[in-house]
Amino acid sequence: MMVKVSGMLRSSINYKFMEDVIVVRDLTKRFGHFVAVDNISFNVKKGEIFGFLGANGAGKTTAMRILCGLSRPTSGEASVGGFDIRHESEKIKKNIGYMSQKFSLYQDLKVWENIKLFAGIYGMKRNEIASKTDILLKELGFEKEKNTLVKDLPLGWKQKLAFSVAIFHNPKIVFLDEPTGGVDPITRRQFWEMIYNASQKGITVFVTTHYMDEAEYCDRISIMVDGRIEAMSSPKELKREYNAESIDEVFTLLATKSTRKEI
Amino acid sequence: MLGYLIEKEFKQIKRDWILPKLILIFPFIALILLPYAANFDIKDIRVVVVDNDKSSYSNQILNKLRANTSININYIEDTYAKAMDLIQEDRADMIINIPSGFEKDYIVNKNSKLLIAVNTVNGMKGSISAMYAQNIISDFSLEKNSSIQVINSPSMEIQPLYAFNKTLNYKFFMVPALMVMILTLICGFLPAFNIVGEKEKGNMEQINVSPITKPVFILSKLIPYWIIGAIVISIGFLVAWLFYGITPQGSIFTVYIFSFIFTLAISGLGLVLSNYAQTYQQAVFMMFFFIMILILMSGLYTPFNSMPPWAQAIGSFSPLKYFIDVMRCVYLKGSNIVELLPQLYALLGFVVVVNTWAILSYRKKN
Numbered sequence: 356m357m358v359k360v361s362g363m364l365r366s367s368i369n370y371k372f373m374e375d376v377i378v379v380r381d382l383t384k385r386f387g388h389f390v391a392v393d394n395i396s397f398n399v400k401k402g403e404i405f406g407f408l409g410a411n412g413a414g415k416t417t418a419m420r421i422l423c424g425l426s427r428p429t430s431g432e433a434s435v436g437g438f439d440i441r442h443e444s445e446k447i448k449k450n451i452g453y454m455s456q457k458f459s460l461y462q463d464l465k466v467w468e469n470i471k472l473f474a475g476i477y478g479m480k481r482n483e484i485a486s487k488t489d490i491l492l493k494e495l496g497f498e499k500e501k502n503t504l505v506k507d508l509p510l511g512w513k514q515k516l517a518f519s520v521a522i523f524h525n526p527k528i529v530f531l532d533e534p535t536g537g538v539d540p541i542t543r544r545q546f547w548e549m550i551y552n553a554s555q556k557g558i559t560v561f562v563t564t565h566y567m568d569e570a571e572y573c574d575r576i577s578i579m580v581d582g583r584i585e586a587m588s589s590p591k592e593l594k595r596e597y598n599a600e601s602i603d604e605v606f607t608l609l610a611t612k613s614t615r616k617e618i
Numbered sequence: 619m620l621g622y623l624i625e626k627e628f629k630q631i632k633r634d635w636i637l638p639k640l641i642l643i644f645p646f647i648a649l650i651l652l653p654y655a656a657n658f659d660i661k662d663i664r665v666v667v668v669d670n671d672k673s674s675y676s677n678q679i680l681n682k683l684r685a686n687t688s689i690n691i692n693y694i695e696d697t698y699a700k701a702m703d704l705i706q707e708d709r710a711d712m713i714i715n716i717p718s719g720f721e722k723d724y725i726v727n728k729n730s731k732l733l734i735a736v737n738t739v740n741g742m743k744g745s746i747s748a749m750y751a752q753n754i755i756s757d758f759s760l761e762k763n764s765s766i767q768v769i770n771s772p773s774m775e776i777q778p779l780y781a782f783n784k785t786l787n788y789k790f791f792m793v794p795a796l797m798v799m800i801l802t803l804i805c806g807f808l809p810a811f812n813i814v815g816e817k818e819k820g821n822m823e824q825i826n827v828s829p830i831t832k833p834v835f836i837l838s839k840l841i842p843y844w845i846i847g848a849i850v851i852s853i854g855f856l857v858a859w860l861f862y863g864i865t866p867q868g869s870i871f872t873v874y875i876f877s878f879i880f881t882l883a884i885s886g887l888g889l890v891l892s893n894y895a896q897t898y899q900q901a902v903f904m905m906f907f908f909i910m911i912l913i914l915m916s917g918l919y920t921p922f923n924s925m926p927p928w929a930q931a932i933g934s935f936s937p938l939k940y941f942i943d944v945m946r947c948v949y950l951k952g953s954n955i956v957e958l959l960p961q962l963y964a965l966l967g968f969v970v971v972v973n974t975w976a977i978l979s980y981r982k983k984n
Contacts, residue, residue, distance in 0.1 A: 423827050426984055444983060449829040459824040463633050464626065475622030476828045504633075
């Protein structure tokens with residue numbers, strides 16, 4: 356069974372002396388005249404749950420795709436897991452997990468087949484895959500769904516599976532792009548328990564979200580507006596700084612400054 | 619890593635509701651139907667005879683014509699004008715006009731004239747019909763050891779030598795080439811839709827963010843179609859043998875070796891297009907464009923050598939041209955691999971160029 360860890364408890368952990376696994380300096384991405392990511396800088400520490408917040412079109416996904424080696428930056432530097440994003444993106448890919456906004460497992464493969472395929476791609480051994488798959492399915496309560504085609508799973512289950520596959524090979528960092536979009540509150544809660552578990556194992560979690568209650572669960576959050584990072588701190592600090600009751604309030608305060616239309 | 623990916627491709631193909639059926643049924647249907655559509659044997663040529671001589675010689679010619687299975691003498695008219703009316707009304711295809719004094723000229727001058735007029739609305743049928751009639755008449759004149767001048771027909775002397783396909787059966791010519799076309803359609807189109815399909819479904823993102831190397835990815839797409847190609851061509855061999863009694867004069871291994879190489883070339887082309895296409899629609903359209911040109915320029919339906927030089931130059935960039943050559947040579951002439959080395963090198967060249975291109979044009983990052 357999973358253990359529920361409260362957000363308050365986690366915030367008390369001191370990350371100051373831990374190593375940085377993501378270092379971003381002056382990162383910019385332009386599409387023609389449009390500046391999607393505008394000169395952002397930040398660090399993420401090992402084991403941290405880093406929330407990447409912003410309205411639609413704020414540039415969250417673009418920034419995340421650059422860090423994952425899916426997109427080239429126009430200018431600026433960044434390293435992920437100690438590797439440079441410009442020249443060592445294939446090395447980065449060995450060390451990260453990624454869950455995209457659009458569900459991207461193979462719908463016409465069974466649950467276990469998807470796990471096996473991606474584990475195989477990351478170089479895991481066959482017997483290791485088999486034993487770990489059984490453990491995972493048990494943890495998820497998916498034993499009966501082992502042979503179900505992924506397209507027949509409900510959305511919440513799909514998202515849980517996608518996350519499990521993203522961390523199956525035990526990456527240093529996992530990138531989650533709006534992992535709980537369209538998911539019911541109970542499943543969202545369970546999803547965050549899974550995120551906490553992963554974090555406990557030392558996996559750094561980089562997550563974008565629209566749900567401000569979820570932002571409260573993060574160790575640190577950054578709020579992006581029009582491609583720039585407008586605020587970055589622990590949820591507690593931010594609330595104090597902006598004299599707000601909740602992150603929702605802080606977000607509304609910052610996001611209304613946006614001049615950019617939704618894309 | 620490659621093993622897992624190939625396993626995945628086969629599972630996906632197997633689970634597709636239509637693909638496995640299509641892969642198995644398509645070669646059957648195509649090989650059973652298409653040879654009839656591509657049949658250039660001309661039968662039932664409707665002839666109208668205008669016999670102004672009414673001599674024993676003219677009679678002998680008519681009898682010779684009647685003896686030919688492709689030619690039916692449907693009408694005998696008094697005047698050329700009446701015969702022409704029949705052509706106009708599309709009740710006849712050819713007029714054979716024997717002028718009066720035909721026999722006399724023949725005996726006295728050892729030279730007489732005869733007119734063949736052919737309806738060439740369908741040029742192909744017309745010229746072949748004229749050739750048939752002309753052959754019959756030259757036969758006759760050879761027997762009589764003198765010359766008949768056939769007017770209004772190609773001026774050169776035609777002496778066809780039907781080597782290697784003595785029965786002049788077009789199926790022997792078309793079936794091996796149609797196998798190439800079927801292989802092209804299945805092993806060219808399916809890979810073309812494969813990568814772009816994963817792009818549209820969003821799976822590509824998950825693959826691109828993984829440490830998969832480009833050559834491994836392309837190989838994982840190539841190998842399944844290579845195996846499917848082997849199955850398709852085997853079905854082709856079987857149908858050719860069972861339905862038409864056509865078996866290669868040469869070695870079946872030669873044909874297999876070439877079909878393996880050819881499949882890699884045409885699947886590679888599909889993958890290149892799939893890399894460039896952003897949507898299914900684009901992939902379908904691009905592939906259709908290329909396949910149509912490749913097929914029509916390859917000499918499948920029309921003799922390659924009768925195309926103008928510039929067209930031949932374009933056609934020589936079609937891998938189909940080489941494989942069709944090989945199939946016809948092995949099936950009809952029994953050529954061996956040593957005689958087919960130029961085609962082998964050409965096809966290997968395509969494999970290397972196209973697949974290198976496929977690897978380079980696959981972008982994990984944009």
